[in-house]
Every structure is written in C-alpha cells, then in structure tokens.
Amino acid sequence: MREAVERLVRSGDRVSAACGLEARIPFAAGHEIVRQAKHGLTLVGPISDMLYDQLVGAGCVRRIEAAWVGNVGAGLGHNFRRALEAEPPLVEMVDYTNLSYATGLRAAAEGVPFGVTRGLFGTDIARQSDAFREIADPFGGEPVFAVRAIPVDVAIVVAQRADENGNAHVWGNLGTTLESARAAERVLLIVEELVAAETLRAHPNRVLIPGLLVDAVVVEPGAAHPSPVEGYEERDHAAFEAYHRATRSREGWDAWRAEWIDGVADRASYLRKLGR
Amino acid sequence: MREAVERLVRSGDRVSAACGLEARIPFAAGHEIVRQAKHGLTLVGPISDMLYDQLVGAGCVRRIEAAWVGNVGAGLGHNFRRALEAEPPLVEMVDYTNLSYATGLRAAAEGVPFGVTRGLFGTDIARQSDAFREIADPFGGEPVFAVRAIPVDVAIVVAQRADENGNAHVWGNLGTTLESARAAERVLLIVEELVAAETLRAHPNRVLIPGLLVDAVVVEPGAAHPSPVEGYEERDHAAFEAYHRATRSREGWDAWRAEWIDGVADRASYLRKLGR
Amino acid sequence: MVAAAARQIRDGEIVFAGMRLPLLGFAVAKATHAPRAIGLFENGLIRELPPRGFVVTMGDGPNQRDATCATTLIDVLGMLQRGRVDVGFLGGAEVDAFGNLNTTRVGKTRLPGSGGGSDIAALSRRCVYVMEHERRRFVERVGYVTSRPRGVVTLITTLGVFTLADGPPRVVSLHHGVTRAQVERETGFALDFAQAEETPAPSEAELRAIAEADPSGFWTR
Amino acid sequence: MVAAAARQIRDGEIVFAGMRLPLLGFAVAKATHAPRAIGLFENGLIRELPPRGFVVTMGDGPNQRDATCATTLIDVLGMLQRGRVDVGFLGGAEVDAFGNLNTTRVGKTRLPGSGGGSDIAALSRRCVYVMEHERRRFVERVGYVTSRPRGVVTLITTLGVFTLADGPPRVVSLHHGVTRAQVERETGFALDFAQAEETPAPSEAELRAIAEADPSGFWTR
Numbered sequence: 001m002r003e004a005v006e007r008l009v010r011s012g013d014r015v016s017a018a019c020g021l022e023a024r025i026p027f028a029a030g031h032e033i034v035r036q037a038k039h040g041l042t043l044v045g046p047i048s049d050m051l052y053d054q055l056v057g058a059g060c061v062r063r064i065e066a067a068w069v070g071n072v073g074a075g076l077g078h079n080f081r082r083a084l085e086a087e088p089p090l091v092e093m094v095d096y097t098n099l100s101y102a103t104g105l106r107a108a109a110e111g112v113p114f115g116v117t118r119g120l121f122g123t124d125i126a127r128q129s130d131a132f133r134e135i136a137d138p139f140g141g142e143p144v145f146a147v148r149a150i151p152v153d154v155a156i157v158v159a160q161r162a163d164e165n166g167n168a169h170v171w172g173n174l175g176t177t178l179e180s181a182r183a184a185e186r187v188l189l190i191v192e193e194l195v196a197a198e199t200l201r202a203h204p205n206r207v208l209i210p211g212l213l214v215d216a217v218v219v220e221p222g223a224a225h226p227s228p229v230e231g232y233e234e235r236d237h238a239a240f241e242a243y244h245r246a247t248r249s250r251e252g253w254d255a256w257r258a259e260w261i262d263g264v265a266d267r268a269s270y271l272r273k274l275g276r
Numbered sequence: 277m278r279e280a281v282e283r284l285v286r287s288g289d290r291v292s293a294a295c296g297l298e299a300r301i302p303f304a305a306g307h308e309i310v311r312q313a314k315h316g317l318t319l320v321g322p323i324s325d326m327l328y329d330q331l332v333g334a335g336c337v338r339r340i341e342a343a344w345v346g347n348v349g350a351g352l353g354h355n356f357r358r359a360l361e362a363e364p365p366l367v368e369m370v371d372y373t374n375l376s377y378a379t380g381l382r383a384a385a386e387g388v389p390f391g392v393t394r395g396l397f398g399t400d401i402a403r404q405s406d407a408f409r410e411i412a413d414p415f416g417g418e419p420v421f422a423v424r425a426i427p428v429d430v431a432i433v434v435a436q437r438a439d440e441n442g443n444a445h446v447w448g449n450l451g452t453t454l455e456s457a458r459a460a461e462r463v464l465l466i467v468e469e470l471v472a473a474e475t476l477r478a479h480p481n482r483v484l485i486p487g488l489l490v491d492a493v494v495v496e497p498g499a500a501h502p503s504p505v506e507g508y509e510e511r512d513h514a515a516f517e518a519y520h521r522a523t524r525s526r527e528g529w530d531a532w533r534a535e536w537i538d539g540v541a542d543r544a545s546y547l548r549k550l551g552r
Numbered sequence: 553m554v555a556a557a558a559r560q561i562r563d564g565e566i567v568f569a570g571m572r573l574p575l576l577g578f579a580v581a582k583a584t585h586a587p588r589a590i591g592l593f594e595n596g597l598i599r600e601l602p603p604r605g606f607v608v609t610m611g612d613g614p615n616q617r618d619a620t621c622a623t624t625l626i627d628v629l630g631m632l633q634r635g636r637v638d639v640g641f642l643g644g645a646e647v648d649a650f651g652n653l654n655t656t657r658v659g660k661t662r663l664p665g666s667g668g669g670s671d672i673a674a675l676s677r678r679c680v681y682v683m684e685h686e687r688r689r690f691v692e693r694v695g696y697v698t699s700r701p702r703g704v705v706t707l708i709t710t711l712g713v714f715t716l717a718d719g720p721p722r723v724v725s726l727h728h729g730v731t732r733a734q735v736e737r738e739t740g741f742a743l744d745f746a747q748a749e750e751t752p753a754p755s756e757a758e759l760r761a762i763a764e765a766d767p768s769g770f771w772t773r
Numbered sequence: 774m775v776a777a778a779a780r781q782i783r784d785g786e787i788v789f790a791g792m793r794l795p796l797l798g799f800a801v802a803k804a805t806h807a808p809r810a811i812g813l814f815e816n817g818l819i820r821e822l823p824p825r826g827f828v829v830t831m832g833d834g835p836n837q838r839d840a841t842c843a844t845t846l847i848d849v850l851g852m853l854q855r856g857r858v859d860v861g862f863l864g865g866a867e868v869d870a871f872g873n874l875n876t877t878r879v880g881k882t883r884l885p886g887s888g889g890g891s892d893i894a895a896l897s898r899r900c901v902y903v904m905e906h907e908r909r910r911f912v913e914r915v916g917y918v919t920s921r922p923r924g925v926v927t928l929i930t931t932l933g934v935f936t937l938a939d940g941p942p943r944v945v946s947l948h949h950g951v952t953r954a955q956v957e958r959e960t961g962f963a964l965d966f967a968q969a970e971e972t973p974a975p976s977e978a979e980l981r982a983i984a985e986a987d988p989s990g991f992w993t994r
Contacts, residue, residue: 020611021610022611023595023616046667047667067665067666067667068665073608076662076664077664081662095666097667099625099629099630099671100671102626102629103626109855110851111855111856111896112394114413116383116388119671122652123674123699124697124698125697133414135414139389142389144388144389148415167841171481171622172481172616173610173611174595174596174622174623174624174625175595175596176624176626177624178624197821200841201839203447204818204840204841205446207843208842210841211821212787212811212857228611230613230616235608235611296832297817297831297832297846298831298832299816299837322846322888323888325832344887344888345886346885346886351885352884352885356883356885357882360883369883373887373888374846374850374887376892382847385630386634387630387635387675393854395892395895397921398918400919401877443600443620448837448843449817449831450845450846451816452847453845455845455847459634480619484621484623486620486621487620488590488636489636504832504833506834510834513829
C-alpha cells in the first residue's frame with residue numbers, strides 16, 4: 001500500500017476515494033495518504049462516510065467536489081465543518097447532488113465534456129457553482145442542466161477480489177465505483193483477496209472493473225474498516241460513533257489522528273491495535 | 277407468448293426486440309407479432325441479426341431506427357434491402373451508429389431529452405437525420421453531437437432466468453439490454469427458466485433487470501433460436517445461412533415465412549419441426 | 553413519527569428512501585400495510601423485502617443481503633429521473649413554507665450537503681419529509697435551497713402531519729396531546745388548521761415493526 | 774490478408790474488433806506475437822484470451838466463454854470514446870482516398886449500415902481496415918460517409934497493405950506476386966508506390982493460428 005500510494009497519488013491530484021457511498025471506503029489508503037503528507041488534493045464525491053473528514057482534518061485537501069461530506073450514522077463531520085466555517089474557508093467546496101455528480105463523473109468516464117440532468121432546478125446548488133449550466137434542449141423540449149465532466153486523476157477503489165491484472169469481481173451496492181474507475185487516469189485497486197484469473201473468467205459478468213483500467217492491485221484485507229465490504233466485513237458502527245465524539249474539538253481530532261493514523265505504521269498494525 | 281404479445285405489443289408501437297446484438301434475440305415473440313399481423317411498428321436498434329429483416333418482410337414495419345440491419349454471419353438482409361430499395365421505400369430508415377443509438381436510448385431510460393457523443397462528425401449519418409444536432413459545449417470545449425432520446429413503447433427482452441415478478445438474472449454480453457428495459461413503457465420478458473425469488477436474491481448483482489420494470493414474464497425455452505443464449509443455447513449458424521439463401525427472392529421469403537412462421541402455431545411447434 | 557411516515561407509503565408503490573430515519577419508515581411500511589412496496593436506495597440497491605436486522609446506513613449488510621437488485625447509483629437515480637418513483641422520503645435541517653429543504657448551510661453552520669436529497673425532491677412524484685419540529689427549523693424561507701420539491705410534500709414531524717407545496721401550508725393532523733398553540737410556537741410560517749385531525753396512534757403491528765427494525769432505539773429513542 | 778491484419782496489433786495494445794474478419798485478426802494476433810493484447814467488442818465483451826473455437830459473430834459461445842468481462846455496449850463504446858483504444862478494426866463496402874468508409878448505401882444497394890464502425894473509426898487512435906481489393910470498392914469519394922477516421926488508417930486488402938488519412942494514399946507493401954499495374958487497375962484513386970515493399974509471407978505460426986480459429990475456412994476460404 002505504501003508503495004502504491006507513493007506511486008499513484010500525487011499532491012495536487014483529483015482523487016476519488018469514496019465511490020461506494022457507505023460501503024467499501026478505502027480508509028487504509030486514506031491513512032497512508034495522511035502519513036505521506038500528500039497535500040493540495042481535490043477530493044471528488046459522491047458521498048464520503050468519515051474518510052474525507054479525516055483527509056480534511058489532516059490538511060491534505062484543497063477542494064472537495066461532492067454531494068455529501070460527513071459521518072452517515074452520526075451526522076456531520078467536524079473537521080469538514082470547521083474547515084468550511086473558517087474565515088476564509090480552509091477548503092473550497094463545490095456542492096453537487098448525487099445524480100448531478102454521477103452525471104458529470106460518467107461524462108468524464110465516457111470522454112464527453114458534459115452530461116445532462118432534469119434535477120437542480122430552483123436550487124442554490126445550481127446557482128452557486130460553475131459546474132452547471134442551464135441549456136436549451138436542441139430538440140425543442142424543456143431546458144436541462146448540463147453538468148461539466150468531472151475528471152479524476154486517481155481512483156482508489158475497494159473490490160472483493162481480483163487477479164494480478166486487476167480484473168475485479170465487485171458486489172453489493174456499487175454507487176459510482178464503475179464510473180470512478182473508468183473516469184480515472186490511474187486506478188489503485190484494493191482487494192480482500194487475490195484469486196486466479198480463471199476464477200474471475202468463470203463469471204465475466206461479475207468482473208465490473210476490467211484490469212485494463214487498473215494500475216496497481218493491493219491485497220489488504222480489512223482495508224475498508226470500519227466501512228462494510230459485502231461478503232467480508234460488516235460495518236463497525238461503534239467506530240463511526242466514537243470518531244464523531246472524539247473529533248468534536250480540534251484537539252480531539254489531533255489526538256484521534258495521532259492514535260489511529262500517525263501512531264500505526266500500516267493497516268496491519270491498525271488491525272492489531274483493534275485486536276484483530 | 278400469444279397472450280403477452282397480444283396484450284403488450286400494439287400496432288404503431290415503438291418496439292425494441294434486438295437489444296443483445298447477436299445474442300438473445302426474441303425470435304419467438306417476433307414470429308408471434310407476424311402471426312398477429314401487428315403493423316406500423318417502429319423497430320429500434322442497435323443491431324438486429326435477421327429478426328428485423330423478417331418483420332420487415334412480413335409488412336409489420338413502418339420505420340427502423342438502428343445502427344445495423346441484416347444477417348451478421350451471411351451479410352445483408354434481403355427483405356430489408358428490398359424494402360429500402362423500393363421506390364418509394366416501404367420502410368423509413370433512420371441510421372444510427374451503435375454508440376449514438378445507445379446514447380439516445382439511455383437518455384430515454386434516464387428521463388432526459390438527449391445525450392451527447394463525440395462521434396458522428398463528418399459523417400452522412402449525422403447529416404441525413406434530425407436525430408442529431410451539433411451543439412456547443414456550454415463549458416467552452418469542442419462542440420459535440422446531441423442525440424435525441426429514443427423512446428420505447430415495448431421492449432422484448434430475452435433473459436436466462438427470472439422469478440414471477442420479473443426480476444431477472446442476465447449474463448453474457450449485454451448490448452443495450454438494460455437500457456432497453458429501462459427506457460420502455462412496457463417490458464415483455466422471455467426466460468429460459470423460472471426460478472425462485474431466493475435464487476435471484478442470493479446474487480442481487482446479477483439481477484440486471486428488476487421486476488419493477490417488467491409487465492409480463494413468458495417462460496419459453498428456445499425462444500431465441502437460432503440466436504445464442506449464453507448457458508442455454510449455442511448459435512445455429514446453419515439456420516442463418518439457410519435463411520440468407522432462401523430469402524434472396526421475394527418468393528423465397530414468402531415460402532420461408534409460410535413454412536417457419538405461419539406454418540407453425542407457436543414456438544413449441546417450431547422446435548418440434550426443428551426436430552428438438 | 554415513524555409510524556405516520558410509514559403510512560404514507562401505499563402498497564405496491566415504488567419508494568425512494570433517503571438516509572437515516574426514512575430507511576426505518578420503509579421497513580415499517582413493508583412489515584405492515586405495504587408488503588408489495590419496492591424500495592430504491594441511491595447507493596444502488598433495490599429491495600422487495602425489508603432489511604432483516606438493524607441498519608444504520610443503506611450500505612450495511614442487512615440492507616445488502618436479500619436485496620432484489622444491486623446496481624449503480626446512476627442506474628437507480630436514472631429510474632427516479634425517468635419518473636418511476638411514486639414517493640421520495642427525505643429529512644433536512646430547515647424546511648420552509650414552499651416545501652424547500654436546506655441540508656447544506658444554516659447560518660454559519662456547514663452541514664453535510666444534499667446527497668441524493670435534492671434529486672429525490674426534484675424527481676419523485678410526491679415527497680414525504682420526516683423532521684423534528686422546532687421553530688429554528690421551520691422557517692418562512694430556507695437560507696439555502698438544497699432541495700426543491702416537484703410535487704406535493706407531506707411533512708411528518710414530532711408534533712403532527714402537514715401538507716406543503718400544494719397551496720398554503722396546512723395541518724393534516726396533530727399527534728395525540730399536541731395543541732395548536734404549541735405547533736404555532738414551533739413554526740416560522742402560517743399554517744391552515746381548518747381540517748386538522750388527530751394523528752391515529754401507532755397500531756400494535758406498527759410498534760412491533762418499529763421495535764424489530766430498531767431494537768436498540770438507535771433511531772427512535 | 775488475415776496475417777497482415779493481425780500484425781497491425783502490437784503486444785499489450787487495446788484493440789477494438791468489429792464484426793466478421795477483424796474478429797479473426799484479433800484471434801491470430803493473440804495466438805502469435807501479441808499475447809497481451811486486449812480485445813474490446815461492441816456487444817459488451819472484453820477478452821484477454823482469444824476465443825477458443827470457431828466464431829461467426831462476437832455473440833457466439835466461444836467468444837463469451839473465458840471472456841475477461843461481459844458488460845454493456847455503452848460501457849465498452851464509452852471506453853472507446855474516452856480514448857482507451859489503440860487500434861480499431863473495420864471493414865466496408867467502399868473506401869476512399871481520405872480513409873472514409875461506406876457501409877450504408879452503394880448506388881441503389883442498401884447495406885446493413887454502420888453498426889459500431891463509425892464510432893470505432895471516429896474514436897480509435899488508429900484504424901486498420903480489412904477489405905477485398907476491387908475497383909468498385911476503392912473510389913475517389915465514397916457515396917455515403919458512414920465512418921470517418923480520426924487517425925491514420927492502415928488498409929489491408931487482398932492485394933497489399935496501404936496507408937490512408939496520413940497525407941496522400943501510399944503503398945506500404947504488395948502481397949507476393951501482385952504487380953503495381955494490377956493494383957492500379959483495381960484502385961479508383963492515385964497511390965504513391967515509392968516505398969512499396971513485398972508483404973512478408975505468413976509465418977508457420979500465423980498459418981497455424983488461422984487454421985485453428987477458422988478450421989472450416991468459413992472466413993478465409
């Protein structure tokens with residue numbers, strides 16, 4: 001993981017590390033990004049359950065383009081709130097809705113400059129961003145919103161299993177996992193298990209990320225903890241709640257980071273510390 | 277099948293019956309449409325291997341919106357060729373490319389008036405149709421082609437297996453199967469096997485057509501013959517070649533139709549006639 | 553509140569359930585009067601069965617298992633945009649007399665944002681909002697329009713059931729023991745009380761379903 | 774012709790294989806000098822292995838089995854549009870000096886149409902066309918532009934190998950025994966012969982691979 005993050009994630013990059021919504025969040029990679037002090041990142045959405053709050057708290061982030069940033073079970077994300085409430089804000093925020101985000105991301109994944117949606121009308125989300133433009137329907141119907149393509153430098157994706165070429169079986173809810181991998185210039189794939197190519201080819205419809213998109217495969221069971229990985233890990237609700245309580249203050253966050261990110265060398269140490 | 281075609285396919289409808297490209301083509305439903313003398317249909321693409329040629333020959337079709345109509349192994353479709361070469365043409369043709377077709381179909385599936393593509397530039401396909409409009413990128417990039425949404429009244433889809441609610445496992449190449457089902461007002465689902473809902477729910481990622489889209493489930497093994505159904509049927513190449521030879525003349529087509537469509541009451545008789 | 557929310561789902565309807573409380577409303581409706589309702593979740597899940605077991609997020613194991621379909625966000629939100637959703641469930645920090653919701657920024661406080669909320673409001677045939685009834689949340693005009701509803705809104709609160717975005721805001725029912733004065737004190741916009749009734753108490757079956765879906769009282773304590 | 778087409782695929786490249794003959798070229802390249810090439814098929818398949826067994830259409834069983842990935846048409850064509858495809862394989866009824874292809878209408882004859890051909894030409898980094906070399910097919914301007922190439926075109930015919938859409942049309946090589954006069958007679962536009970060589974004969978390995986992929990000579994008789 002250390003080598004893959006070093007090689008594939010560059011300061012200033014546009015990073016997708018939250019494409020499964022509440023599931024399959026690459027916490028292990030995020031913590032490695034913090035330890036390697038990557039900075040100036042633009043994080044793209046759609047929804048990040050706690051990880052983006054941590055990357056903001058650690059000062060890695062310059063800008064976020066997402067539909068929701070916080071802690072899904074517990075509520076808002078304190079680091080995110082503090083960064084946005086500062087004068088001037090420490091992080092630039094571009095608000096999306098889930099559908100408009102996915103529309104822009106898919107446009108990038110398919111090599112077109114924009115996609116269109118019938119949502120957004122009458123909202124301040126549309127008014128307060130240059131990611132959206134109301135345009136006429138060239139065929140004479142109602143106007144729609146164009147959503148600018150959302151490019152991604154590196155997508156960090158957790159899948160259940162893959163072969164050495166990065167062909168991956170993914171299951172459970174998918175969120176924007178596939179569009180993130182397809183949009184990205186580079187893909188860092190994290191899997192619970194490495195399996196033989198034949199195992200994957202026996203079910204080619206379950207290979208949702210083809211290896212031709214993948215630049216590194218990291219085998220790291222538990223990389224998504226405390227988020228769930230269907231078939232491998234249940235969500236650790238208590239960890240999300242504990243984080244929420246611990247990070248109410250800046251000092252609380254510093255202590256949490258010292259203990260759970262800087263205080264462990266890698267994911268294996270993190271899991272041992274958890275008692276696993 | 278008879279009852280489902282009666283109920284769901286209406287003369288004048290916009291029909292998608294070729295969404296798996298060379299695979300899973302609903303020949304049984306197409307032949308039933310001929311026997312019921314539905315007429316004035318608009319057939320939508322992307323590619324039809326032989327079935328659209330038969331529907332054109334039988335006089336069911338007023339218009340085709342597709343990227344390719346013929347007989348993939350053998351070459352062109354004689355009925356289609358004759359209908360288009362007549363003065364005036366017997367069928368109105370709107371030519372698409374596969375990507376522009378899928379872009380327009382998906383727009384309909386997602387409830388937006390158009391999609392965009394970077395293809396089509398400099399082609400007569402774009403020039404000779406009002407399905408496409410060159411538009412500016414509202415974000416200042418290169419122009420793109422807008423593709424008008426392609427609505428579908430009824431999609432006739434072959435899947436491997438489904439439960440009684442129409443939740444269906446589909447595998448093998450998918451073509452535009454999913455977009456067709458999502459775009460359509462009504463879906464006629466044809467399956468090789470009916471299975472218990474639990475069997476499907478054990479692999480929810482393989483349920484590519486959710487039952488909420490489906491209006492009728494017809495269990496009819498062999499409904500796609502001579503096209504392949506992965507896991508159930510191989511392609512019967514000889515049948516495609518024989519059809520090609522037999523339909524070189526209008527009289528040849530009439531004889532083929534009399535024998536293989538009007539001369540059999542239903543798919544069961546057709547399969548018996550094949551010696552199965 | 554959860555029981556009143558659940559009752560807004562009619563049997564056989566297609567329901568878009570947002571995060572948190574709405575998830576529970578769907579589970580209760582499925583378990584009681586609307587067994588054929590189908591739930592869509594923006595993370596990509598479609599369910600015919602209520603989740604078996606306690607769920608905090610829609611990505612939790614019990615919401616994944618026995619799902620009818622597991623697909624992508626844009627597939628499911630595309631079905632919503634296509635017009636296939638009868639009723640969308642939402643919550644928010646602020647609501648106004650026009651049915652607009654704010655989940656982005658209240659005063660200086662930065663909240664998490666829209667998620668799928670804005671899309672669900674804009675693209676569902678009708679909406680149900682579930683919220684705590686407090687004056688600071690019920691305002692004449694929200695400070696930031698995160699979500700603008702396309703159709704009628706039924707607002708379920710800790711005090712009663714209301715209709716928004718269908719003419720002037722009006723009271724459908726007040727929960728048992730709640731007074732008009734109390735509601736007016738906690739609401740920053742005018743309400744028509746002319747047809748206010750009392751909210752029917754939760755049935756045995758509803759209470760049982762709530763207890764099953766939220767055994768520790770995580771959502772309903 | 775098939776061997777010459779197969780040689781256009783470099784190892785590790787991402788190849789978009791259209792219908793019919795191009796499918797065979799991909800299989801031969803995989804089996805010989807380009808084992809790490811990856812094939813995309815517009816029906817939704819992605820393959821790292823050549824198909825095992827005879828294939829008439831890309832939807833046939835042997836092309837489905839052992840596929841690396843089976844997905845939708847728009848997913849695969851989206852990857853093409855995103856710029857991920859190195860080389861696209863095509864055929865056509867007419868080709869012109871600018872590399873345009875016609876697969877729609879020649880004179881009065883209505884042909885099947887574009888399929889994915891127009892997209893593959895427009896969106897691949899470079900293209901390989903595989904065609905019978907006949908004067909009626911090699912015209913100054915096609916009667917209908919079905920496909921306009923974005924990049925350089927290598928045209929492989931029954932007579933030789935040519936380069937189009939990269940300055941004036943030129944001859945790369947003529948197949949063994951083919952004369953300049955013969956090519957000029959069968960070509961409706963001017964060709965630059967200055968650097969024409971002889972096409973290397975198919976190797977043993979290539980002939981073996983062709984025989985394996987097309988045992989009955991369906992495509993190569």
